[in-house]
Amino acid sequence: MRAEDPAAAEVRELLDRHLTFTRENSPPDECYALDENGLDAADVFVFGLRDEGELLGIGALKRIGTRHAELKSMHTAEAARGRGIGRAMLEQLVAWAGASGYSRISLETGAAQAFEPARRLYESVGFRNCEPFGNYVRSPHSVYMTRQL
Known part of the structure; x- marks a missing residue:
């Protein structure tokens, strides 16, 4: 995992797909x-997350509190799916957050069926459903999850 410039062409391409x-x-x-x-x-x-220079997945953390991110x-290139890229990215983001002094990571994702694989991935690494956080409000279209570090 390495820091990426969101303005870089290949990052923008993957972000556009997301x-x-x-x-x-x-x-x-x-x-x-x-x-x-x-x-x-x-x-x-x-x-x-790259393999021999090829960008396979992206992810970001946004500071929303002193110790809360x-x-x-989070998005994996379609050609790289099924190879554990999403899990590897997520585990590395969690590790980076912990090493950077964060004690909690939260997320908002969709409630639609299309987001089910993402929700299962988040659950598999310790995220649990929670109430809306930050500026989010309760919605039938969103699922909120959090994990203590």
Whole structure:
């Protein structure tokens, strides 16, 4: 896992696929995925997972409190799915957050069936359902999860 520039062409390409997926499976006013501009902020840390230089997955952490981070923009390239890239990225993001002094990571993901694989992945590494956090409000279209570190 390494830090990535959200403005880099290959990062933007994978991010665009992520945004397309979330927009296709979420109501327009409840799509919380960050675009390139949202990821290019001082409180957001963008990472990529590569194999021989090829970008296979992205993920980001957004600082939402002194010791609380939000998981954002997790996405695996379609050609790399089924190889454990998402799990590897998630485990490395959790490890980075812990090493960086965070004690909790939370996330918002879709409640639609299309998001079920993501929810299962998050559960498998210790995330549990929780109440809305930060500026989120309860919605039938969202699932909120958190994990203590």
